[in-house]
Amino acid sequence: MARTRGERLRGGRLWRWRRNPLRRRGDLAEGWLLLAAFVLAPLLGVFSGVTAAGAVEESLAERRERIRPVPAVLAEDAPRTPPAPVTEEGDGGGDGAVRAKVRWTAPDGTGRTGRARVEPGSAAGTVLSVWTDPSGRLAPAPPEGAEAGFQVVMAGITAAGAAGGAVLLGGRLVRARMRRRRLAEWEAEWRRVEPSWRKRMTG
Template sequence: MSTTQGARPHRVRLWRWRRNPLRRRSDLVEAWLMLATFVLALLIGVFAGVAAAVVVDGSIEDRREHTRPVPAVLVEDAAHALPASVAEDGDGGVWAKVRWTAPDGTSRTGRAEVEAGAKAGAAVTVWNDPEGRLASAPPEGADARFQIVMSGLTVSVAAGGLVVLGGWIVRSRLQWRRLADWEAEWQRVEPSWRKRMTG
C-alpha cells in the first residue's frame, strides 16, 4: 500500500480475523490464543477473587464465633512497659501486661493492646479463644469489609495475571516457531533466488 510522504500508514484492525492472502494459519492461531487468554484471565480472575473473598469472610466469621471479649485488669502502667515489649500502632495503642480469668476459673496473665496512657489497675477488655488464651479481636465493620475486598482483588489480579503470563509464554513459543519456519523456508528459496538475481 503506497502512502504520500508525511502521511501515516493505515492500520488494519483485527486483520488476523479477516480473510486475506497474507494471513497465515499461525496468525489465526495466535488470534484465537489471545482471545482465549483474555476470556480465561477474566473468568478465572473473577472466580478466584470471589472464592478468596468468601474464604476470608468465613475466616472472619469463624474468629467471631470462637473468640469472646473478656474483662481484664492492667498489671503495669502502659507508659512504663519495656521498649522491647511495646509496639505502637496507628491508634497509639501499646502492648502491656494484663490479668484475666480463663473459662476454667484460673487467673492468667499476658500482654494485650491497651491505651498508651492507661495506669496499672485499670479495667480493660481483652479477647480470648475457647481455651482462654489471648487472641486478637476479629475485625468489624469497615475493617472487615476492607480485608474481604482487598483479598478478593489481590487473588483476582494474581490469578488473571498467571493466565496472561501463560498465554504470553505460549504466544512467544509460537513466534519462535514461526521464525524458525521462516528461516527454513529462506534456506530453501535463497539459492534459486540468488541465481535469478545473478544470472
C-alpha cells in the same frame, strides 16, 4: 479514502482471521491464543477475586466465633505515654494504646496473666475486656467494620490481579514461543527457495 487509525488497528488485529495466501496455521493459532487470553484473563480474575474475598470473609467470621471478649483486671498502672509504633503483631498499631499486665479467668476456671493493650494512664484495678481464644490465651481483637471490609476488598483485588496477570503473562510467553517457531519455519523455507530465486535473478 485513507483509513483512520482505529480502522488500521482493527485491520491489524483481525488479519489472522481473514483468508489470504500468506496466512499460516501458526497465524490462526496465535489469533485464537490472543482471543482466549483476553477472554479468560478477566473471567478468571473476577472468579479468583470473588473466591479470595469470600475466603477472607469466611475466615474473619470463623475467627470472630473462635475468640471472645472476657472481663479482665489491670494488674499494674499503665504507662501514660504510648510507645513508638512497631511492626510486631499485637504491639504498637498507631492507635495510642499501651501494653500492661492484666489478669483474667480462662474457660477452665484457672487464673491467667498476660500483657494486653489498654488505654494510657489506666490505673491498676481497672476492669476492662480482653480477647481470648478457646484455650483462654490472649488473642488479637478481630477486625470489624471498615477494617474488615478493607481486608476483604484487598484480598479480592490482589487475587484478581494475580490471576488475570498470570493468564496474560502465560499468553505472552506462549505467543513469543510461537513467533520464534514461525520465524524458524520461515528461515527454513527461505533456505529451500533461495537457490531458485538466485537462478531467476541471474538467468
